[in-house]
Amino acid sequence: MxxxxxxxxxxxxxxxxxxxxxxxxxxxxxxxxxxxxxxxxxxxxxxxxxxxxxxxxxxxxxxxxxxxxxxxxxxxxxxxxxxxxxxxxxxxxxxxxxxxxxxxxxxxxxxxxxxxxxxxxALAEPATNTTPEPRLHSTPEQQLAARTALGLPLAVAPVVFCPGAEYGPAKRWPVRHFAALARKVGADRTAVWIVGSAKDQEVGDEIVRLADGAALNLCGRTSLEQAIDLIASARAIVSNDSGLMHVAAALDRPLVALYGSSSPGYTPPLSARATILSLGLECSPCFKRECPLGHLRCLEDLTPERVLAAMQD
Ligand code: SF4
The missing domain is CATH 3.40.50.2000 (Glycogen Phosphorylase B;)
Incomplete structure (x- = not known):
């Protein structure tokens, strides 16, 4: 930001x-x-x-x-x-x-x-009309080093899922949706890697379980530096509105960004290669950590089919 x-x-x-x-x-x-x-x-x-x-x-x-x-x-x-x-x-x-x-x-x-x-x-003067997009560096050597250190295959272009969102459950796309998407993406043997912090480990395990092993859980196994380099060499990223979503945007990778209780108008991914999915319900954005209505329709109703279609656009 x-x-x-x-x-x-x-x-x-x-x-x-x-x-x-x-x-x-x-x-x-x-x-x-x-x-x-x-x-x-x-x-x-x-x-x-x-x-x-x-x-x-x-x-x-x-x-x-x-x-x-x-x-x-x-x-x-x-x-x-x-x-x-x-x-x-x-x-x-x-x-x-x-x-x-x-x-x-x-x-x-x-x-x-x-x-x-x-x-x-805008705090920099003179202000200009356009805000430059953030850009993080990741070299092929760094990407190779990250995969080697983690024992990951070097010649694979994975789809990376980032299912965490420190803020709270109202920003997290349901685990079963991530799992269904993993099965669809993995149907043609595309690798699906789940990236996140140690706090996302359980969520990652649950996705793997529900997806019948169609994904690899790397949550908590990578440093932030390695996570950056894995995302930099991914074919596409599917992410909740989180820090790693902004990392993926700043690496200029194809990205599908999923919004629940938060607003893409306030903190959008800053990349022309990002597709924002937000259902724009009447109650949204509520900016709550947990759904005050108890149904989480903003994310429950965002189907894996719709996310897959956005990945293929
Ligand atoms: S109130 Fe609406 S926007 Fe907020 S979490 Fe619930 S469904 Fe989502």
């Missing part, structure tokens, strides 16, 4: 250094973005204040002599460290009483900028 901002900054200031303060887990992702010079690990858990830790981090940033900070989260806590570090220009959207902490405050026009990616990209 924030890479297009980095692309704009890099285009405007080709010789600048861009350091990204981000959680440790995202380092492999940032390593695949050519705009990023370095990553500074954000040690704070979501919601954690930790005054001593924030002061220590601000001293570290102060010694690096940064000229400009872009603060993307809306919380005042996130604006505190750049302020304490004395970074001269601190840009971000107004909100959560950040009057002193930010000295380049912007007013967000949610109607003009419905997509999160455009909101971030």
């Amino acid at each position: 924030m890479q297009p901002l980095l692309m704009r900054l890099r285009a405007q200031h080709p010789d600048c250094e861009i350091h990204v303060l981000a959680p440790a887990w995202s380092t492999p992702l940032l390593a695949r973005m050519p705009e990023v010079t370095a990553v500074i690990e954000n040690p704070f858990a979501h919601g954690e204040f930790n005054w001593a830790g924030r002061k220590a981090l601000s001293r570290r940033l102060a010694s690096a002599d940064f000229s400009h900070a872009y603060v993307l989260p809306n919380s005042w806590k996130s604006a505190l460290v750049p302020y304490l570090a004395g970074i001269p220009r601190r840009t971000g959207y107004s909100g959560e009483t950040r009057y002193v902490l930010l000295n380049d405050r912007r007013t967000l026009d949610k109607t003009a900028l419905p997509r999160l990616v455009d909101r971030y990209a």
Whole structure:
């Protein structure tokens, strides 16, 4: 979501250094973005204040002599460290009483900028009308290395399923639908690989069980880096609205993106090769983690046949 901002900054200031303060887990992702010079690990858990830790981090940033900070989260806590570090220009959207902490405050026009990616990209000035699409790097050598390390066949072009969605069940296409799709895709011996984190392992196992072994569960077996390289060499990806969906879009692979309680208008996959499937029910998007109506029609009624047709378009 924030890479297009980095692309704009890099285009405007080709010789600048861009350091990204981000959680440790995202380092492999940032390593695949050519705009990023370095990553500074954000040690704070979501919601954690930790005054001593924030002061220590601000001293570290102060010694690096940064000229400009872009603060993307809306919380005042996130604006505190750049302020304490004395970074001269601190840009971000107004909100959560950040009057002193930010000295380049912007007013967000949610109607003009419905997509999160455009909101971030608009922080770079001068703004342009078009937001560049994110792009992650993955070389053939990296793809080969990932498959070799995981003991996967090298000459296969699999269809990759990403059935996880950290946010909650209202963003997860039903397991039995993934399984039915695996059987259809695997009917001509196409390999189906399921990719996700350790938290998706059970879901992956259930898909394999219901699909009578027509898929291989790799959830929890790959690093994020390896997941990127497996997706980069896939013939197609079918994914819930999740982080890996955005990875697949940024790798510019053919992608079918499945939306339930969330909105493709807010966080769409940013790739011309992505097909968005969303039933657009009256109750949608509700942005809930679990279906408040208890039926999950937005995903239950999205049939495997329809997803298969979208893959073949
Ligand atoms: S309320 Fe509607 S959009 Fe929300 S989860 Fe239920 S079916 Fe989906």
